[in-house]
Amino acid sequence: MMKKDDATTPERIVRRKLSDQVFERLRDLMSSGELPPGAPMPSERDLMERFGVGRPAVREALQHMHTMGLITISHGERSRVNELSAGSVLSRVDDVARMLLSSEPDQLDHLKQARRMFECGLVREAARQATPADVADLRDLIDRQRAVTREAQLFVSLDMAFHTRIAAISGNPILTATSQSMLRWLFQYHGILLHWSGNEEITLIEHQEIADRIAAADADGAVRVMQAHLDRSTDLYTHGNGQGTALD
Template structure:
């Protein structure tokens, strides 16, 4: 009699942990609306009875949900379902991004390239969609930035505000959150303040030019101006 063939990697059945099953059930309850944002989570005892599992499996699943930002666990209070947004999701990878950029310096060049491609796309959208209120906001940011040339930290904060305000013109929360994350990783984790001094006037001139092109709805010229601005400013970023 012919023996059955040994199972291949694709055929092999992997036994899942009970906590993983509990996690999947709870996530499905959130997706279906049974556990909407802000709702209190069922007690551990209720979950144990509902799923027929022990306390360790429930606690491990809840801790996993807390780590992922799906729920907030407060001592002495019932855990609650978090309100998810693009920003809250992306902000949770900040620590991982910091470790990646610190342990693999070459990743900084990849990040700068990604930002260049991303912002050139954003500025094209902004040139097509910018209204008077958007232009007024951008000019106000540049004006405030011009008043902070002696305060490097304030100047850089307003620089971030300028680029994030361009992203906001898209009215796309995922694009806005991505813009904020890219800038946060670049500005927070690299000692570029030491390399910023003396470039303030050039930066302000480039910002003025970009705003003028957005107001004129000249998408091609705005992209070219943003490319030149980022190619120059990318040289300011250095590792600590």
């Protein structure tokens, strides 16, 4: 039963910005397939006529779509609808993630913990699903790492590629993109402070053990080796004293 006060209190009508409404209309056109990936966006004049709004509302809506990665605006050319993927969506938050890690250092420990849980799950699935081609790719990445032990940044890039390749064995693009993002955020946070710590050979041995467990379809063994691998790398991280180290 409605209270007396409720009956006499009018419901507020919220006035919404025209640009927000244009944005929602355009987003609906993309969702319905009327504006598919790769399609050119209608001209500003066409959008003004279609939605009955002025140029400022259209431009603000298009800029919002560009910022969100839904379209690409190129000077002198028609804007186009972007093809969305898990990777492209997650990459949009890179700057925010870097700011979060810098402004709230405790979040770095949370990220490392999340990565440990995530990667142990991934390596278990990899041991269950890996094909000979998957294992060959992992061994090739290890060989390439071994060839660049004196080039820290390249070694770390191949380190990231090794872990991402394990994620890719799942066949799930969201898992692969999430793995890439976690590694990228860690690298971006530690990248400026990166120095080499003389643990290249240990990393290579541990990567080899992980690949061997995956090749043997030993899920429990793969998880055990991955846990030890990530725990060791976490112990090597230093925070706030001007030093850094490799991702693992």
